[in-house]
Amino acid sequence: MLRPLTIALVQFKPSKGDYDANLARIAELLAECATLEPRPDVVHLPETALTGYFVEGGVRDLAVTSGTVAADLDTAYRAAAARRGHAADPLDVVVGFYEVWRNTLHNAAMYVTVGDGPAPRSTLHAPRSASPNDDASVERGARSVEGGPVIHHVHRKHFLPTYGLFDEERFVERGFDLRAFDAPWGRAAILVCEDAWHSLTGTIVALDGAQLVFxxxxxxxxxxxxxxxxxxxxxxxxxxxxLVRDIAEEHGVYVSYVNLVGSEGGKGFFGASSVIGPRGDVRCRLPVWDEAILSITIDLEDLTRARADAPLLNDLRVTLPHLLANLDRAERGEPARLEYDPASTEHAHGLVSADERGDGAAGAGTPEVGSPGAAVSPSPSDPAQGLGTGGPPPHPQQATSGPAAHNGKLAxxxxxxxxxxxxxxxxxxxxVDGPMTERWLVTFLQDEFARRGFNKAVVGLSGGVDSAVTAFLCARALGPENVxxxxxxxxxxxxxxxxxAQLVGDALGMELRTIEITxxxxxxxxxxxxxxxxxRGNVMARMRMIILFDLSSRYRAxxxxxxNKTERLFGYFTWHADDSPPINPLGDLYKSQVWALARQLGVPDIVISKPASADLIKGQTDEGDFGISYARADVLLNWLLNGHSPEDLVARGFDPAEVELVRRRLSGTHWKRRLPAVAMVSPTAIGEAYLRPVDY
Structure with a gap:
C-alpha cells in the first residue's frame, strides 16, 4: 500500500543580515508552494535561511527565539496567502535560523506547522511525551498560542566547524540533544550541515525511529x-x-538535503540539493548555483522494502550493546585481548598441537602470555606493548625471504x-574545469554586485592576462555595456x-578609456x-588606484x-594599490589556473601567450623577478598550502633551492595580506572582538 509524502525543497538565496526581508520572501515562497499540485506535506528550507550564514558577530543582532520565528512565519504566511486570494491552509515547514534559547545563541533548525486550522496528527506513531527539561514553548504538538503555529521540534547544531574558512563555535554554542520526533505524517529528524558529516548522528536518529532525515x-x-x-x-x-547517500543507505531512511545558494563575502554556496532514497539512490537533484523549488512525492513503504533487502539498521540495533561495551572498554584504556584457538591435528596440515608437543602450552582459547595466542597486557618493562603505548602486540615472526621479483612479477x-x-x-x-569555474566566478560577481547595490564595474586594463580575464568575467556577469x-x-x-588592452576592449565591445599618468x-x-x-613603480600603481576609485565615484561603478593567488602569496603587488578593490574574482586562482581560464573565456591568444610583466621597467618579467617560473611556483605553493613542509617537498624530489625560494617569498610577505595592526585597548576592538563581514 502506498504511503505518499510530498516534499518541496526550496533552494534559497537569503539577503544577508536582513531577517525581515528574508521572512517576507520565504512567506511568499510558502504561499506559492501551497498552490502546487500535489500540495506539499513539508516545505524544506536551508540552514540559516532567515539571515544568511557568514554573519560573524552579527549573530547576536539576528538571533531570535523559536517561538518568535514560528509566530513571524505564521503571520507572514497567512498574509502572503491572503494576497494571493487563497486560504492559508496548514503547511509544515523545516527552516534554519540563528536561535536564542535559554539566553544562549545557537545555529538551529525547526519543524513547524503554520497556517489555519488544526495541525494534522500522525496515525503512524503515538506522540511521545515531552521531556521535563523541554521548554513549554516547544512542547511537541502543543500550540504556543491558540490557533497559532505548532512547533514539533527544534534541533540545535552539534558539530560547529572551527577550521579553514569557518569560525562557528566563536559565535554560537553547541546543542547536545539529538532525537527523532513525531511529525504529522510519521517520524522525522533534523541535522544541520556538519552534523551530517559524522556517521553516528544518522545512526542515532535512525535507531530513534526516523523515517526521513532533513x-x-x-x-x-x-x-x-x-x-x-x-x-x-x-x-x-x-x-x-x-555523505547523504551514506546516511540513507546505511540506515534505510530517506534524506532530504537542502543547501543555500548565493555568495557571501566571496564564499559561494553551491545548492545541488537532493532527495536520497533508502537504498542510497538519488531521487532528485536541484541545479548548481541557482535558486529553485522542486516538489517530489516519495513512498514511505519503500523503507520497508529497502530494510527487508538490506537489514543493516536491524543488524546495528542488535549489535549496538556489544559495540557500546567495546567503546566503554576502549575509553577506560583496557588493552585489547588477542584470543583464538590453536592449530589442531585435524586442520593443521601436518602441524601438531601444543598438547601433543608436551611443551606446557595452555588449552585452546587460553594461551600463555608470550605464546602466539596470548592476550598481552601493558608492562612497564615492555612499553612497546599495549593499548596506546606504541602499537599492538607483536605478531609471530614471519619469513623475510621469498620468491624473487622478476620484471614486475613474482616468480x-x-x-x-x-x-x-x-x-x-x-x-x-x-x-581547471573551465565552464564550471567560469559559471562560479560569474555567479560570484553577480551576487556581490547585487548585494552592494552596483550594476557597473570599472577595471584597469594593463594588457596582461589577469586584467583581461577579469574584464571578460565582468562582461559575462554584468553585460559589456556595464563594464x-x-x-x-x-x-x-x-x-x-x-x-x-585595446584588443580586449574590442573583443568585448566595452567602453575603454585611456588616462595618461605620466x-x-x-x-x-x-x-x-x-x-x-x-x-617609482609603487607610485605608478597607487596613482592608477586613485584614478580607478575616482572613476568609481563618477560612474557609480x-x-x-x-x-591572482600566486602574486598575492609572493607579495608581488603594491600594498594599498593592486590589493585595494573591494572584490576580486581571481584572488584564489594560481597564475597557471588564470591562463587556463583565459582560454575558456576566449581571451586573445597573444595576451595569453606573452610573458607576464608588471611593465614598470623595459624588459621586466614577473618570472625574471621571481627567479622561478609560475608553473613551478604554483606547484610548490599548492603543496605548501596543503600542509606539506619544505622538508617533505625536498624528500619528494623537488629542487631544494626552488623550495627555499618559494618558502621565503611566502613566509616573508604575510604582512601584505593582512589589515594594519591596531593597538587593541578595548574589549570591542574592530576586527578582533567587533566582527562583522564586509557584506553585512
Missing part, C-alpha cells in the same frame, strides 16, 4: 578541478552527495605494483600593452629625484581587482 545546509563550494563522476558543479557537490607469475610515497598523498590538482575598461599608461609603458607621477617624483625603480 539535512539543512549552508555548505560553501570548493574545488575547481575536473572530475569524472558525472556530477555538475564543484568538488563539494560530490563530497556532500556521498609465481602474480603482477606486482608499487606506488611510491612521492606519488600519493598529493594536494588537490591545479587543473568600463581603463588604460593608464606611463611614458615607459610598452606600446604592446596598450595594443593588447604628468601626475612625474609631478610627485620631481620632489623625490633619487627614488629607486621600486619606489565598483572597482574590480585583478590580482
Amino acid at each position: 539535512v539543512c545546509s549552508a555548505a560553501p563550494a570548493r574545488g575547481i578541478w575536473p572530475r569524472d563522476d558525472g556530477l555538475p558543479g564543484p568538488a563539494s557537490v560530490s563530497r556532500w552527495e556521498r 609465481c607469475g602474480i603482477p606486482v605494483t608499487h606506488v611510491r610515497l612521492v606519488d600519493n598523498g598529493t594536494p588537490p590538482p591545479l587543473d 568600463i575598461g581603463v588604460r593608464m599608461p606611463y611614458r615607459t609603458s610598452s606600446p604592446e600593452s596598450l595594443e593588447h 604628468n601626475a607621477v612625474d609631478g610627485y617624483l620631481a620632489f623625490e629625484p633619487d627614488a629607486d625603480p621600486a619606489r 565598483l572597482p574590480v581587482g585583478t590580482g
Whole structure:
C-alpha cells in the first residue's frame, strides 16, 4: 500500500543580515508552494535561511527565539496567502535560523506547522511525551498560542566547524540533544550541515525511529578541478552527495538535503540539493548555483522494502550493546585481548598441537602470555606493548625471504605494483574545469554586485592576462555595456600593452578609456629625484588606484581587482594599490589556473601567450623577478598550502633551492595580506572582538 509524502525543497538565496526581508520572501515562497499540485506535506528550507550564514558577530543582532520565528512565519504566511486570494491552509515547514534559547545563541533548525486550522496528527506513531527539561514553548504538538503555529521540534547544531574558512563555535554554542520526533505524517529528524558529516548522528536518529532525515545546509563550494563522476558543479557537490547517500543507505531512511545558494563575502554556496532514497539512490537533484523549488512525492513503504533487502539498521540495533561495551572498554584504556584457538591435528596440515608437543602450552582459547595466542597486557618493562603505548602486540615472526621479483612479477607469475610515497598523498590538482569555474566566478560577481547595490564595474586594463580575464568575467556577469575598461599608461609603458588592452576592449565591445599618468607621477617624483625603480613603480600603481576609485565615484561603478593567488602569496603587488578593490574574482586562482581560464573565456591568444610583466621597467618579467617560473611556483605553493613542509617537498624530489625560494617569498610577505595592526585597548576592538563581514 502506498504511503505518499510530498516534499518541496526550496533552494534559497537569503539577503544577508536582513531577517525581515528574508521572512517576507520565504512567506511568499510558502504561499506559492501551497498552490502546487500535489500540495506539499513539508516545505524544506536551508540552514540559516532567515539571515544568511557568514554573519560573524552579527549573530547576536539576528538571533531570535523559536517561538518568535514560528509566530513571524505564521503571520507572514497567512498574509502572503491572503494576497494571493487563497486560504492559508496548514503547511509544515523545516527552516534554519540563528536561535536564542535559554539566553544562549545557537545555529538551529525547526519543524513547524503554520497556517489555519488544526495541525494534522500522525496515525503512524503515538506522540511521545515531552521531556521535563523541554521548554513549554516547544512542547511537541502543543500550540504556543491558540490557533497559532505548532512547533514539533527544534534541533540545535552539534558539530560547529572551527577550521579553514569557518569560525562557528566563536559565535554560537553547541546543542547536545539529538532525537527523532513525531511529525504529522510519521517520524522525522533534523541535522544541520556538519552534523551530517559524522556517521553516528544518522545512526542515532535512525535507531530513534526516523523515517526521513532533513539535512539543512549552508555548505560553501570548493574545488575547481575536473572530475569524472558525472556530477555538475564543484568538488563539494560530490563530497556532500556521498555523505547523504551514506546516511540513507546505511540506515534505510530517506534524506532530504537542502543547501543555500548565493555568495557571501566571496564564499559561494553551491545548492545541488537532493532527495536520497533508502537504498542510497538519488531521487532528485536541484541545479548548481541557482535558486529553485522542486516538489517530489516519495513512498514511505519503500523503507520497508529497502530494510527487508538490506537489514543493516536491524543488524546495528542488535549489535549496538556489544559495540557500546567495546567503546566503554576502549575509553577506560583496557588493552585489547588477542584470543583464538590453536592449530589442531585435524586442520593443521601436518602441524601438531601444543598438547601433543608436551611443551606446557595452555588449552585452546587460553594461551600463555608470550605464546602466539596470548592476550598481552601493558608492562612497564615492555612499553612497546599495549593499548596506546606504541602499537599492538607483536605478531609471530614471519619469513623475510621469498620468491624473487622478476620484471614486475613474482616468480609465481602474480603482477606486482608499487606506488611510491612521492606519488600519493598529493594536494588537490591545479587543473581547471573551465565552464564550471567560469559559471562560479560569474555567479560570484553577480551576487556581490547585487548585494552592494552596483550594476557597473570599472577595471584597469594593463594588457596582461589577469586584467583581461577579469574584464571578460565582468562582461559575462554584468553585460559589456556595464563594464568600463581603463588604460593608464606611463611614458615607459610598452606600446604592446596598450595594443593588447585595446584588443580586449574590442573583443568585448566595452567602453575603454585611456588616462595618461605620466604628468601626475612625474609631478610627485620631481620632489623625490633619487627614488629607486621600486619606489617609482609603487607610485605608478597607487596613482592608477586613485584614478580607478575616482572613476568609481563618477560612474557609480565598483572597482574590480585583478590580482591572482600566486602574486598575492609572493607579495608581488603594491600594498594599498593592486590589493585595494573591494572584490576580486581571481584572488584564489594560481597564475597557471588564470591562463587556463583565459582560454575558456576566449581571451586573445597573444595576451595569453606573452610573458607576464608588471611593465614598470623595459624588459621586466614577473618570472625574471621571481627567479622561478609560475608553473613551478604554483606547484610548490599548492603543496605548501596543503600542509606539506619544505622538508617533505625536498624528500619528494623537488629542487631544494626552488623550495627555499618559494618558502621565503611566502613566509616573508604575510604582512601584505593582512589589515594594519591596531593597538587593541578595548574589549570591542574592530576586527578582533567587533566582527562583522564586509557584506553585512
